[in-house]
Amino acid sequence: MPELPEVEVVRRGLAEHVSSRTIRTVDVLHERAVRRQDGPLAAALIGRTVRCVSRRGKYLWLPLDDGTSLVAHLGMSGQLLLQPDHAADEKHLRVRIRFDDDGRELRFVDQRTFGGLMTAELVPDGFEGHIPVEIAHIAKDPLDPSFDDQAFIARLRAKDTEIKRALLDQTLISGIGNIYADESLWRARIHGRRATSGISRPKVAELLEHVRGVMTDALAQGGTSFDSLYVNVNGESGYFDRSLDAYGQEGEPCRRCAATIRREHFMNRSSFFCPRCQR
DNA sequence: CGGGCCTCCTGAATGC
């Protein structure tokens, strides 16, 4: 389940291996893997040179030499792999991109097909930088140096919703999924169903610091548990290697107070929390 | 307009 830290690990791996390379062929093996695309993906990509690899929240994009970009979202089970041309196709290989050189090919592999690729024009984003127009509505993520803490705190407190819903709202703050939402709320000792409007500014600021803390911790572990040389990035294996305090810990003692971690249904998924620490 | 529910999908885990 790739969230911001896992996607950042992928970004770093890709940046090292696909920057400055020119695309020669594109094979789409599963139509669903291409989203919101105007015309064939191949037509938009062949002959283009990759400048670098950027990320916002859970979205990745490769700026190209014609002012467009190749945008990727891993969804639930997506992987971007760099493989030798002769390597056997993965069972869920969806898109194959070969370059105009002897290096490895880029493969988009996705079992559940919740992820996808598309091309999008780059549009100016603030004072510097550009962003694909299709994801311009995605908020900055908390590891972005230009993330505005005070604006985030004000917007969150003005919302009429529950705090966990707000953390998962990618137009308010991006990069947080179910796992990091639960972990951040546990660290901040806040129940996910608390009303955003009822949480003080300092408490929201503290929660934001816990979001950054858990992501930074995960990124440090992700960096060591993945082999960046091969970019065999698998969100699930990284997640299982991580030590979690709340998510998936139903029935286990809370590491802080020893109360039993509980699980509740929330938004058609699960929430894990400590009933004593998180009132 | 915005909150919040529904849906897409496949394979592992669970139930009987």
Added chain:
DNA sequence: TGCATTCAGGAGGCCC
């Protein structure tokens, strides 16, 4: 043992 059901969840779309 085997078949059927449940569960996992990111985010666009849609309803109210």
